[in-house]
Amino acid sequence: MSQSSHTLSAEPVQYTLFTRVFGGIDSPELKKKLESSLKDLVAPIERIFLNDAAATAAIERACVPQKAASFVSFSSDPVHMKRWELSADIRVIKPNLPGRPGIVEANLQSLTRDFGACVAIPLLYGSDFLNRYPELLDDFWKFDNNLFPLLMIGIPPWAPLKMVKEGRAARARILGEMEALYRRIDQYQRGVPVDFCADMSDVSSAPFERNKVYEREGWSFAERGTGDFAILWGQNANTHPVLFWFLAYVYSTPSLLDRLREEIAPDVHLSEASLPEITSMDLPALSMNCQLLKACIFETYRMVNEPTSIRYVARPITIDDGEFKHELKPSMFVSAPHALINQDPTVFAHPEEFDPDRFLEIDPDSGKLMARYGRLRPWGTGVSMCKGRTFAEKEIVSLGAAIICLWDIAPASGTWELPDMIPGTGVKSPVKDIRVVITRRSL
Numbered sequence: 258m259s260q261s262s263h264t265l266s267a268e269p270v271q272y273t274l275f276t277r278v279f280g281g282i283d284s285p286e287l288k289k290k291l292e293s294s295l296k297d298l299v300a301p302i303e304r305i306f307l308n309d310a311a312a313t314a315a316i317e318r319a320c321v322p323q324k325a326a327s328f329v330s331f332s333s334d335p336v337h338m339k340r341w342e343l344s345a346d347i348r349v350i351k352p353n354l355p356g357r358p359g360i361v362e363a364n365l366q367s368l369t370r371d372f373g374a375c376v377a378i379p380l381l382y383g384s385d386f387l388n389r390y391p392e393l394l395d396d397f398w399k400f401d402n403n404l405f406p407l408l409m410i411g412i413p414p415w416a417p418l419k420m421v422k423e424g425r426a427a428r429a430r431i432l433g434e435m436e437a438l439y440r441r442i443d444q445y446q447r448g449v450p451v452d453f454c455a456d457m458s459d460v461s462s463a464p465f466e467r468n469k470v471y472e473r474e475g476w477s478f479a480e481r482g483t484g485d486f487a488i489l490w491g492q493n494a495n496t497h498p499v500l501f502w503f504l505a506y507v508y509s510t511p512s513l514l515d516r517l518r519e520e521i522a523p524d525v526h527l528s529e530a531s532l533p534e535i536t537s538m539d540l541p542a543l544s545m546n547c548q549l550l551k552a553c554i555f556e557t558y559r560m561v562n563e564p565t566s567i568r569y570v571a572r573p574i575t576i577d578d579g580e581f582k583h584e585l586k587p588s589m590f591v592s593a594p595h596a597l598i599n600q601d602p603t604v605f606a607h608p609e610e611f612d613p614d615r616f617l618e619i620d621p622d623s624g625k626l627m628a629r630y631g632r633l634r635p636w637g638t639g640v641s642m643c644k645g646r647t648f649a650e651k652e653i654v655s656l657g658a659a660i661i662c663l664w665d666i667a668p669a670s671g672t673w674e675l676p677d678m679i680p681g682t683g684v685k686s687p688v689k690d691i692r693v694v695i696t697r698r699s700l
């Protein structure tokens with residue numbers, strides 16, 4: 258997998274995904290356009306999502322402390338709820354009144370993944386896109402949960418299944434909105450009036466740079482929308498389910514929450530009030546100092562991520578594998594399911610246990626504990642390794658730390674019981690959501 262892309266190429270796999278799953282209409286012209294654009298289309302994503310300083314700056318723009326303070330709003334009226342609360346089946350047990358802190362019940366997976374998406378999507382496409390399309394989050398998860406896995410395993414798109422039909426309808430709505438977004442991006446870039454006078458001022462540089470490449474290579478607006486749907490999916494489909502599992506493990510593992518709160522405290526300052534607010538959050542310091550927090554994220558990857566690198570063999574190559582030799586011939590496909598070792602007891606002792614300390618090692622130079630990936634490969638490998646990994650990890654660090662600092666989360670049933678998991682599109686899905694009780698942390 259560490260071979261150059263001239264030998265092991267991800268491009269044919271990406272084209273198949275693009276046409277089979279994301280809705281691109283297969284044609285020799287489209288294939289040629291994708292081949293001549295792909296490298297230049299990925300570069301603007303790398304500049305924001307892979308570069309450390311840019312990813313930090315993007316997350317700092319997201320006002321995470323303020324948003325996390327409204328993780329739940331204690332409102333039962335959808336008009337006053339935050340967008341991320343709408344699909345979480347919120348039930349206000351006790352309203353939030355002065356001197357009497359509120360209590361709500363909610364579905365943790367829905368709440369967390371929509372919270373993450375509401376933070377991340379505007380950083381890429383601006384707030385107007387999210388505000389203009391109220392069903393975006395529901396459509397996104399319907400596509401991701403229902404349609405994506407079925408199309409990946411080769412179920413034809415015309416299959417008379419409810420999940421396929423609903424998933425395709427959701428995908429069609431997303432593609433329509435992405436196409437309309439690209440028309441607005443193009444108008445704004447050309448300096449002509451923008452449809453609906455939409456505010457484009459907070460759209461990131463990535464879609465504008467990508468639009469120039471799309472324009473150069475003659476992509477239609479519908480094709481541009483499809484091309485960016487793949488990026489919207491990459492940005493949201495894994496990060497926010499990971500955030501959900503991370504919170505589920507942290508809150509359900511005895512004594513871990515207290516250890517994390519202690520570790521985070523120097524880098525996330527809280528007000529003196531009995532129900533504290535975050536007054537400042539030092540994201541670079543959190544990433545550097547909070548090694549237990551990082552180890553918890555790594556252990557969450559180990560428990561729930563299912564990364565696979567699939568490559569097309571473009572040039573013959575022989576791989577030495579101990580006593581074996583593998584002859585890979587051109588036009589073969591190779592697949593590396595990196596998660597196979599994650600549950601192997603010879604690699605990770607007691608793999609069924611959530612044990613973040615397994616990723617902490619003493620750094621020989623500083624003598625301090627450092628979180629190290631070891632044999633974990635959550636981002637795939639080689640040249641086509643994830644281009645959003647820096648951003649994704651910082652996002653989980655900042656959102657995770659903010660929620661941990663501000664909220665107490667307990668199981669509604671009284672006892673933590675994590676649901677069974679089924680395969681997802683990159684991160685395992687729970688067979689059912691976790692019903693939780695959420696209250697503001699009191700100091």
Ligand code: HEM
Nearest residue numbers: 306491492495496564566636637638641642643644645649
């Ligand atoms: C926890 C969150 C995430 C996980 C677990 C994850 C995982 C992966 C994996 C396993 C791959 C395939 C690598 C391979 O083929 O070897 C990949 C590719 C990719 N990811 Fe991510 N990803 C995450 C977040 C993101 C984010 C936030 C973005 C930002 C847009 C992103 C953008 C991409 C892109 C563009 C590729 C294709 C890279 C290429 O072919 O050159 N990902 N990701």
